[in-house]
Amino acid sequence: MQTPSLELKGSSFTLSVLHIKHQDLEKVAQELDSKLAIAPQFFLGAPLVVNLSAITNGDYSLAGLKDLLVSRQLVIVGITAAPSAIAAQAKDLGLAIIKSGKQSDNQPQLPKTTKIVKQNVRSGQQIYAKNGDLIVIGAVGNGAEVIADGSIHIYGSLRGKAMAGASGDKNAVIIAKSLDAELVSIAGQYWLTENLTEHSTTQSGCIRLDGDSLSVEPLAL
Incomplete structure (x- = not known):
């Protein structure tokens, strides 16, 4: 029996949703650049679903938005909650039209894994705990980045950037023995020094x- 050359299976993937809340692409570009500056390597090549529920102008340039995101090395895989006129543009651009799932009052599921790093995280290094918590037994130096979909525990000084709840978990926390961070963020909400x-x-x-x-x-302590 000949082995099939392809197989179609159902699966699920975590995609970030970018909510566009202003029709002025120049303003969007400025705010996007500010966000990307926080953790540039984390967002490079990130697949995005663009939520356009706040855009009511049917003449909105979806092509312009796509070019803007591509120029920042972001990838649009589809749009959601868009007016019919913009949805028609999406088809011409080869973008998927994704139906929003039912909203739930439940928070994202608790992390399933824990990543443990037994070393200092130095400037220029980035550590990411996907779908789990991150424990650093050591210091996070200036210019270093630690990111987790769950919580972050640092048994040392935090002088770099720490981003917990990266996939939207609002129950995530950041715990550090010494707080002197360049940036801390939970589920997209952040503080600078x-x-x-x-x-x-x-x-x-x-x-x-x-x-x-x-x-x-x-x-x-």
Whole structure:
């Protein structure tokens, strides 16, 4: 019996959803560049579904938006929640039209794995714990990035960037023995050094989401 040359199977993949909330592409470009500057290597080549529910103008240039994202090395795989006129543009551009799933009040499932790093993370290094928590037994230096779909635990000083809940888990936390970070982020909400200094006087702390804002509380170590 001849072996088939292809096989079609159902599967599921995690895709990031980019919500476009302004029709001015120049303004979108400025804000996008600001976001990408936070962790450029993490977003390079990232497949995106673009949510256009906030765009009501049927003359909106989807081709212009696609060119903008491609120029930043992002990849549009499809659009969702778009007016019919924009959906027609998507077909001409070869983009999929993806129906939004039912909204759920439940938070994303808890991480399934834990990645443990027993070393200092140095400038220029990036460590990503996909679908799980990240534990760093060591320091995260200036210019280093640690990213996790779940929570991040650092048993040392955090001086670089830490991004927890990268796939949208709002229950994720960042815990560090010493907080002096360039940036901390949970589910897309972030603080820079000056924000962290403004909201915290503690050396060791736990950063979590409180509604749509970050908060930090001291640890009893």
